[in-house]
Structures are given as C-alpha cells and as structure tokens.
Amino acid sequence: xxxxxxxxxxxxxxxxxxxxxxxxxxxxxxxxxxxxxxxxxxxxxxxxxxxxxxxxxxxxxxxxxxxxxxxxxxxxxxxxxxxxxxxxxxxxxxxxxxxxxxxxxxxxxxxxxxxxxxxxxxxxxxxxxxxxxxxxxxxxxxxxxxxxxxxxxxxxxxxxxxxxxxxxxxxxxxxxxxxxxxxxxxxxxxxxxxxxxxxxxxxxxxxxxxxxxxxxxxxxxxxxxxxxxxxxxxxxxxxxxxxxxxxxxxxxxxxxxxxxxxxxxxxxxxxxxxxxxxxxxxxxxxxxxxxxxxxxxxxxxxxxxxxxxxxxxxxxxxxxxxxxxxxx
Amino acid sequence: xxxxxxxxxxxxxxxxxxxxxxxxxxxxxxxxxxxxxxxxxxxxxxxxxxxxxxxxxxxxxxxxxxxxxxxxxxxxxxxxxxxxxxxxxxxxxxxxxxxxxxxxxxxxxxxxxxxxxxxxxxxxxxxxxxxxxxxxxxxxxxxxxxxxxxxxxxxxxxxxxxxxxxxxxxxxxxxxxxxxxxxxxxxxxxxxxxxxxxxxxxxxxxxxxxxxxxxxxxxxxxxxxxxxxxxxxxxxxxxxxxxxxxxxxxxxxxxxxxxxxxxxxxxxxxxxxxxxxxxxxxxxxxxxxxxxxxxxxxxxxxxxxxxxxxxxxxxxxxxxxxxxxxxxxxxxx
Numbered sequence: 193x194x195x196x197x198x199x200x201x202x203x204x205x206x207x208x209x210x211x212x213x214x215x216x217x218x219x220x221x222x223x224x225x226x227x228x229x230x231x232x233x234x235x236x237x238x239x240x241x242x243x244x245x246x247x248x249x250x251x252x253x254x255x256x257x258x259x260x261x262x263x264x265x266x267x268x269x270x271x272x273x274x275x276x277x278x279x280x281x282x283x284x285x286x287x288x289x290x291x292x293x294x295x296x297x298x299x300x301x302x303x304x305x306x307x308x309x310x311x312x313x314x315x316x317x318x319x320x321x322x323x324x325x326x327x328x329x330x331x332x333x334x335x336x337x338x339x340x341x342x343x344x345x346x347x348x349x350x351x352x353x354x355x356x357x358x359x360x361x362x363x364x365x366x367x368x369x370x371x372x373x374x375x376x377x378x379x380x381x382x383x384x385x386x387x388x389x390x391x392x393x394x395x396x397x398x399x400x401x402x403x404x405x406x407x408x409x410x411x412x413x414x415x416x417x418x419x420x421x422x423x424x425x426x427x428x429x430x431x432x433x434x435x436x437x438x439x440x441x442x443x444x445x446x447x448x449x450x451x452x453x454x455x456x457x458x459x460x461x462x463x464x465x466x467x468x469x470x471x472x473x474x475x476x477x478x479x480x481x482x483x484x485x486x487x488x489x490x491x492x493x494x495x496x497x498x499x500x501x502x503x504x505x506x507x508x509x510x511x512x513x514x515x516x517x518x519x520x
Numbered sequence: 521x522x523x524x525x526x527x528x529x530x531x532x533x534x535x536x537x538x539x540x541x542x543x544x545x546x547x548x549x550x551x552x553x554x555x556x557x558x559x560x561x562x563x564x565x566x567x568x569x570x571x572x573x574x575x576x577x578x579x580x581x582x583x584x585x586x587x588x589x590x591x592x593x594x595x596x597x598x599x600x601x602x603x604x605x606x607x608x609x610x611x612x613x614x615x616x617x618x619x620x621x622x623x624x625x626x627x628x629x630x631x632x633x634x635x636x637x638x639x640x641x642x643x644x645x646x647x648x649x650x651x652x653x654x655x656x657x658x659x660x661x662x663x664x665x666x667x668x669x670x671x672x673x674x675x676x677x678x679x680x681x682x683x684x685x686x687x688x689x690x691x692x693x694x695x696x697x698x699x700x701x702x703x704x705x706x707x708x709x710x711x712x713x714x715x716x717x718x719x720x721x722x723x724x725x726x727x728x729x730x731x732x733x734x735x736x737x738x739x740x741x742x743x744x745x746x747x748x749x750x751x752x753x754x755x756x757x758x759x760x761x762x763x764x765x766x767x768x769x770x771x772x773x774x775x776x777x778x779x780x781x782x783x784x785x786x787x788x789x790x791x792x793x794x795x796x797x798x799x800x801x802x803x804x805x806x807x808x809x810x811x812x813x814x815x816x817x818x819x820x821x822x823x824x825x826x827x828x829x830x831x832x833x834x835x836x837x838x839x840x841x842x843x844x845x846x847x848x849x850x851x852x853x
Binding site: 255 | 594596625626629630631638644646649654656657658660661663664666667685686689692693696850851852853
C-alpha cells in the first residue's frame, strides 16, 4: 500500500493506461479523446503512449460509435467508450440498452459485450438543462448493465480498472466538478475496487446518509455539521448503483433507524426511490422516521445562478432534513 | 474505383458451376423456403408467437452471398434472420426450436425469431431495432481490422433501415477507417407497409454511399448467379483493403412484413408478377435447360428437404420449454 495524492482525473487516466499496457485488445474511443487529449483531459497522454490505433477520435456520432464499439466487443475487443458527457449518450442509449445490455441474454449466453461507457454525468455548472442530467437511475434500472458512480480518486481508479476487466457492459458515471478534486488515499500496486460494494465513509449511530458521486462531499460536510447539533450521522458512499449493495444499506439503517438519500437526479423513480423501497422491504420494523429522499427538484435544470442553486441538494438541505428526522 | 477495376472481369454464369455446386445452391434455397413456409404454418397454429418475419422470396441473397464467404467472415442482420442463419450452416433444428421458444433453441428459447445467434458460425444476430445492427456490423469489421484478420463482415439490412441516421454514421466511420464491411441493403421495396417510393427522396439506394465515397452497386437479388458473380466482386474489393462497399439487392418478399401483416398495400398482380421471377424456380429452370442436371436430381432434393423439414419440426415440437431456472441466467457473465 502506498499513500498518494491524486486528482480524480489522474486516477481515471492511470486506470485506463495501466489496463491498456497489459491488454492490447483494450482501446479508447470517443470525441476528442486523442489529439485534443480529452474534452476534460481525462485521456491526456494516452495517444502519445498508445498511438492512434488504440486511442481513436470519432466524429460527433454517439449512436454510431457506440454501436461500432459494441460490435467490436462482440468480436473480442474490450472498448472503453468516452462520452464527452452522458447527456450526449442519450443519442446512443438504444445501443447501450438494446444492444450492449441485452444481447448476452438474447443469445442464450453466446455473445459477450465487455465494454465500458464512461464520461461525466449529472450537473456541471451553469450549462443549462440539456447538459445537466444524472442518468444513474436510468441505467440502474437495466438488467445486463453494471452502473458505477465513484466519488474519490482511489475509488475512481479501482472501480474503473474493475469495470475494464469486467466481462459485462459497464456504465461508468463520472462528475465533471470532481475531476479536479484531490484525495490523499492508500493505493495497492494493482489497485482494484470490487464492483457492487458501498463504502461506509463515516460511522454514526443516529441517521444514515446515502450518497454517490459529487454529493458525497455534501453528505460528509453535513455529517460534520450535524455533530455540532449532537447528531451522529453515518455516511455511505454507494459507489456502485447496480448491483446495489443492499447489505451495507440495510445493516446501516437497522443500526441508525433513519435514512436520507442524496443525489442530483430527478426525484421520480430515482436511486433514492429504489433505496427507500429496499429499506421498506428489509428494514421496515427498524425505521423510526420516514425515509427522506433529497434529489434535484422536479424541473429541467435552470441556467440562472440562483435558480440552479435552488434546484440541487446542498449540504444545508441535508443538515435541515437530518435535524427534522432526529427531532433536533 | 470499384467499377473501373472490375469492368473487365467476366461475370459468372451457370457454366462456371459444377453440378454439385448448383444442386447445393438449390438445396439450400429450398431448405430456407420450406423452413419458412413451415414456420408460417406453425405460427398459424399458435406454436410460434410474437413477431415472425419470413424470408420467402429473398433466398438467393443469403445463399448466393454465402457462396462468396471464407472462413471467419461474419454475418449480421436484422429481425428477418432465419434464412441468413440457415445459410451460414447453423442447425435448422435449433433455429426452429428457438422460434417455438424451446430449450434446444439456438438461444435456449430466450431470444425468439428476431434474435438468432450462432457464434461458432460467426453469425452475430438477429437484431430487432431497425438500423441498430448496422454500426454493430461496422464494429465487427473494426475488430477484424484491429486484429489484422483478413475477413469481411456481411452486414445486411432492409430498405426501411436504410433511412436510419445511424446507418450513415456507420458509413462515415466505416469509410473514414476503411473497415472491411460489406453493407448489403435487401431492398424488398416495402418497409412494413411503406414502399420505397413513398419513403425515400432518392430511391436508388445503392447511391446512398456516394456522399461518403463508398461505391455502390445494384444487383438482381432474385437471380442467384447475379448475386454470386456481382457479389464476389464486391467482396474482393472489400477484402483487398479498399474499405466498405454498398450493395443494393433488388428483391421481393412474397409474404407480409411479419405474420400479422396481411400486406393489403400490395396488389395480387404485383405479388404474382414477382413470383414469375422466383429465385428457386429460376435456378431450377436454368439448370434443366443447360442439362447439367435433370428432373430426377431435383425431385430427389425436393423429397429430401420435405423429410428434413418434417424432422426439424418434430425436433422443435419435442423439445421441452426452457427450465424455469433459465429465467435469471445469462443476464451477466
């Protein structure tokens, strides 16, 4: 184990580079991934190291290059497809769901699709409604896909390496605002984080706050502030959306008896909705308060600074709701 | 470009085939025809459900192009896939069992008529979303090029799919990267009930690649000799590293779009007129005229296919439904 300080961006790049060094059938494809070094510089240096056979700039044709990558995966390659943002992947969502996720089942297990679709997901900052959407619950509802959305650098690296090695299609949801976040964390030489395992970032006894991606930051900040109010909050970073770590969620809430979920997606049929359903099924008798879901407001994301701020859950929202649930 | 290079090459004619080859082509097309007729009957009896798209009338395309393939060449198509899967040499018993949703089906009963796959025969489906199999086909070719395999992907789709945006995204990247893919439009003139003339600003579909510098040719898809001889030139062009080519196969489906389509948008006269140029009858007629084979040779094959198709149906009917435990397998690897 080595203690290293890495940004999320560097961690993601290391994950791809390390896996590509060991496996020639892995290649990266997407808009501006090669000569421009990535729209958000996540693929910086990959073209220089691996050449243009394995780091491939595409025209702006998400559906087409997603389909081509899927076909290449059917035929034995291991593509990493970067979407400049997951908003643009809506152009390709039929390929991701109907072709990548379902073909193994439809073929009776004959056709495998080892592929990673990755890129920034969710709101960024002041980019308006069409560029600001979280797709975690969309992809999370699809059997045949695995869906990952990490927060810290070490998790980003370990989970991306796992995703690349996975024989199934994986949707890997990053966050533009976290790319520059630095984390000092322990790394193994071959740093792998298992898919499907949530992580308890802070232990607590009064309430469980479950978050993923950027809003984990707010959950941690809220937990600190709640200590000042005499509330001991447990913070769980979900890390994987599908398969969801039911055990960690249920065990925590059995201990704390209260739960808040936090995400930037729309509230209807959200990841929080699913967690609430799990808790009602498996921890109903342990609950001392309603499960509260903090999500985006039920509206397209506005551009105006004040409205955008109001639309998404923030640290003070978590604190307020936690205090209500704990009667403090 | 394509036409210049190939102008002087002589087209194949019946004389270029020996008796065994000709009878094999007849046998294969007839097997597809009888298989499909039987599938239609079983659908009427309720043994096949859902969507079922028959290949009757288009057999010369799958069988003819199969003649141009070499080991490792890949095939991908849309939901009208029974004929293509038979032509690559898959076991028709497994195909029929799949149509019936049975345990011994090619996808263990989990795919159905539109989702046939046989990776051992390099047959990559069997795709139900119109147009979506085209980039996947380009992707199969991408893998062959990446791995330095001298193979061609035969990417079939219909005149309806030819309008989808992702088809042109695929054309662009396939030419940009010179992928070894042969795009084959099976133009049976109707996208479900909408004729090409009612749906297309340019109805010469083989010209659809021009804007991408992809050469295109139109081939009479009702004549297996045209398919083989013209098709072979296109395959050679692609296999030589020139990048993709586009073929428009002019063909006709005798039945409706699917089993639930009575095809009232076409006149009886139109359908009957097309049947006069039936690919199977035509092959038989030409072979008899050339005296390479005689009536008895054909009669023998007719009888054999009849027995084979009955065996296929018996096999499929006797195959049990998939075990209930199969419901939740093969979602992940």
